[in-house]
Amino acid sequence: MTTRRFAKVLVANRGEIAVRVIRACRELGIRSVAIYSEADRSALHVRLADEALGVGPAPSRESYLRIDRVLEAARSSGADAIHPGYGFLAENADFARACEAAGVVFIGPRSETIALMGEKTSARREAKAAGVPVVPGTLEPIADEAGIARAAEAIGFPVMLKAAAGGGGKGLRLVAAPGELGSALARARSEAKGAFGDDRVYLEKALLRPRHIEIQVLADAHGNAVHLFERECSIQRRHQKVVEESPSPFVSPQLRERMGEMALALVKRVGYVNAGTLEFLVDTAGEPHFLEMNTRLQVEHPVTEMVTGVDLVRLQIRIAEGDVLPLRQADLAQRGHAIECRVYAEDPDQGFLPSPGRITALRAPGGPGVRDDSGVYEGYEVPVHYDSLVSKLVTWAETRAAAIERMRRAVSEYRVLGIRTTLPFFERVLRHPAFVAGDLDTGFVARLLEESAPPAPPLDVAIAAAAIAAYEERRRARSQSGPPAGSGSAWSATGRREAHAARLGTSG
Amino acid sequence: MIYDASVSGRSARVEVRGGAGRYTLRIDGTAIEVSVSDAGPGYRSLLIGATSHELGVEREGDAYRVSFPGASVVVTLAETARGGATLAPREQGPSRLTAPMPGRIVRVLSSAGADVVAGQGLVVIEAMKMENELRAPRGGRLTELLVREGQAVEAGALLAVVG
Numbered sequence: 001m002t003t004r005r006f007a008k009v010l011v012a013n014r015g016e017i018a019v020r021v022i023r024a025c026r027e028l029g030i031r032s033v034a035i036y037s038e039a040d041r042s043a044l045h046v047r048l049a050d051e052a053l054g055v056g057p058a059p060s061r062e063s064y065l066r067i068d069r070v071l072e073a074a075r076s077s078g079a080d081a082i083h084p085g086y087g088f089l090a091e092n093a094d095f096a097r098a099c100e101a102a103g104v105v106f107i108g109p110r111s112e113t114i115a116l117m118g119e120k121t122s123a124r125r126e127a128k129a130a131g132v133p134v135v136p137g138t139l140e141p142i143a144d145e146a147g148i149a150r151a152a153e154a155i156g157f158p159v160m161l162k163a164a165a166g167g168g169g170k171g172l173r174l175v176a177a178p179g180e181l182g183s184a185l186a187r188a189r190s191e192a193k194g195a196f197g198d199d200r201v202y203l204e205k206a207l208l209r210p211r212h213i214e215i216q217v218l219a220d221a222h223g224n225a226v227h228l229f230e231r232e233c234s235i236q237r238r239h240q241k242v243v244e245e246s247p248s249p250f251v252s253p254q255l256r257e258r259m260g261e262m263a264l265a266l267v268k269r270v271g272y273v274n275a276g277t278l279e280f281l282v283d284t285a286g287e288p289h290f291l292e293m294n295t296r297l298q299v300e301h302p303v304t305e306m307v308t309g310v311d312l313v314r315l316q317i318r319i320a321e322g323d324v325l326p327l328r329q330a331d332l333a334q335r336g337h338a339i340e341c342r343v344y345a346e347d348p349d350q351g352f353l354p355s356p357g358r359i360t361a362l363r364a365p366g367g368p369g370v371r372d373d374s375g376v377y378e379g380y381e382v383p384v385h386y387d388s389l390v391s392k393l394v395t396w397a398e399t400r401a402a403a404i405e406r407m408r409r410a411v412s413e414y415r416v417l418g419i420r421t422t423l424p425f426f427e428r429v430l431r432h433p434a435f436v437a438g439d440l441d442t443g444f445v446a447r448l449l450e451e452s453a454p455p456a457p458p459l460d461v462a463i464a465a466a467a468i469a470a471y472e473e474r475r476r477a478r479s480q481s482g483p484p485a486g487s488g489s490a491w492s493a494t495g496r497r498e499a500h501a502a503r504l505g506t507s508g
Numbered sequence: 509m510i511y512d513a514s515v516s517g518r519s520a521r522v523e524v525r526g527g528a529g530r531y532t533l534r535i536d537g538t539a540i541e542v543s544v545s546d547a548g549p550g551y552r553s554l555l556i557g558a559t560s561h562e563l564g565v566e567r568e569g570d571a572y573r574v575s576f577p578g579a580s581v582v583v584t585l586a587e588t589a590r591g592g593a594t595l596a597p598r599e600q601g602p603s604r605l606t607a608p609m610p611g612r613i614v615r616v617l618s619s620a621g622a623d624v625v626a627g628q629g630l631v632v633i634e635a636m637k638m639e640n641e642l643r644a645p646r647g648g649r650l651t652e653l654l655v656r657e658g659q660a661v662e663a664g665a666l667l668a669v670v671g
Contacts, residue, residue, distance in 0.1 A: 466583035
């Protein structure tokens with residue numbers, strides 16, 4: 001493989017990750033091509049890209065997931081390469097194969113590697129063959145219910161039922177006892193069928209209070225590979241990560257080195273190229289068990305970038321251009337501590353219900369050590385069709401304690417009106433003694449929601465603000481001339497919000 | 509102007525006087541001086557004495573949502589000077605289940621005429637790639653169930669009525 005330079009890269013994604021990739025392209029002097037659905041004409045990634053092409057209607061299966069339309073956009077724009085971001089087509093082996101066939105570079109691993117690691121049981125077999133311990137369980141999908149019941153008995157309850165084609169928490173069921181197996185299997189299969197078009201499942205032993213720790217890797221096409229240490233991702237709700245950090249407060253230098261070596265062993269065995277992540281569950285005894293490999297850029301990649309100083313997206317592009325990795329393992333170190341909070345358009349007061357709608361006011365935090373990877377802007381209407389992630393707020397400081405203090409400060413500066421977000425929830429996480437102590441496991445969020453009510457804001461201040469607003473409105477209404485255009489807009493601009501303010505409850 | 513204010517279980521009588529960014533309030537008889545400045549769309553800077561508060565203040569129906577950095581609360585106000593009174597949520601009478609956001613009905617879990625208990629799942633609505641189960645606001649007979657599977661609904665759309 002010889003090194004070349006891309007003149008133009010198509011970004012086959014939307015939202016904050018499309019913005020992230022467009023930024024890397026601009027820094028490299030590469031023209032960026034955005035794609036957009038009919039719901040995304042006004043999206044930030046379209047505004048920031050050098051070129052933008054429509055790829056179909058709002059539903060992603062008719063636009064962002066249409067391999068033919070994405071490739072046609074690449075062809076008509078003359079793009080040399082496609083960056084898939086995460087989600088959508090990022091781990092679709094057919095898409096990578098179609099790119100290879102069309103002569104456009106897929107910025108990621110080879111299609112065979114995606115297929116090999118995307119089937120979760122074959123990934124487990126590869127890990128085992130590379131000497132990497134896996135979570136105890138089956139190494140093949142099991143078709144019949146009797147076979148699953150026998151395997152579950154052999155592994156010992158509780159077990160996790162998982163989709164072989166899985167990812168993103170879909171088709172995943174915790175089964176505590178034999179009696180629950182039948183209904184859990186039906187639901188896991190139906191979810192897996194809907195999400196992946198493949199209802200095969202396998203079993204893993206459910207570990208008690210596991211930590212979710214993952215290792216970032218980078219590998220070039222010349223056989224060189226490095227790992228960029230771990231990310232701690234134990235703060236999850238509904239099997240989706242909400243807070244990540246690096247380094248993990250739990251991982252000792254010895255465990256770090258061991259997990260890094262395991263990751264590189266698997267990377268070398270499967271001939272992995274480009275950026276990837278190996279996810280592990282670490283049990284209470286500190287033993288790591290391989291869970292799966294994500295053959296793409298990870299949502300939470302910024303925390304690794306902050307502590308290593310490595311621009312992962314830039315290197316993804318360089319690797320795809322055929323460059324030799326500019327880093328050796330000995331060049332890499334973790335410096336300081338980084339934390340990421342995922343700002344979702346969800347209402348934490350209502351069980352994280354989605355909260356799409358117009359962002360009527362927005363101010364992102366700034367100052368030292370703060371990074372905001374956002375996909376939105378003030379006035380933007382967050383569409384109902386896609387994932388609810390609007391931004392990733394990242395802070396860096398010399399120590400974990402200082403990074404937490406900085407994140408608390410940044411969250412308190414971050415103001416969003418018009419939609420509900422998970423920002424208030426982070427205030428609770430960042431203050432929680434267990435989080436501050438680094439005592440994390442994947443059950444943290446569920447326990448937090450049960451044990452602590454959100455702190456009440458100063459209610460008299462709220463009363464004063466509302467009463468003054470009502471009083472001003474009344475005075476304006478009385479002075480028949482009304483307010484000059486604009487001065488009343490702070491209040492009237494919230495009309496759109498009311499459309500989203502419907503609440504469940506009792507009414508006449 | 510005098511209001512009866514209610515927020516998160518606290519009720520207070522509040523009197524507002526002044527104008528042009530400077531107000532004197534009496535909250536349950538305690539006087540406070542407040543300086544107010546617009547702080548961009550939807551935001552207001554309040555100085556209560558010398559203490560600085562940056563708040564989002566949005567109309568939400570007949571009430572106001574006041575957003576602090578870590579939380580937001582809904583304040584309802586009734587003008588006592590005009591003889592109005594805050595309507596407490598009624599515990600009696602039919603209870604309506606409305607869509608909290610636009611989305612698509614992916615499953616209907618009950619049927620009209622059925623007896624339901626408070627918190628029982630009635631419909632599952634999909635929005636932003638998530639399925640959300642909407643539950644009965646209280647127990648009773650499900651007198652109306654107005655949606656079917658596959659149907660798209662707008663925010664605020666009436667989905668069901670528990671009689």
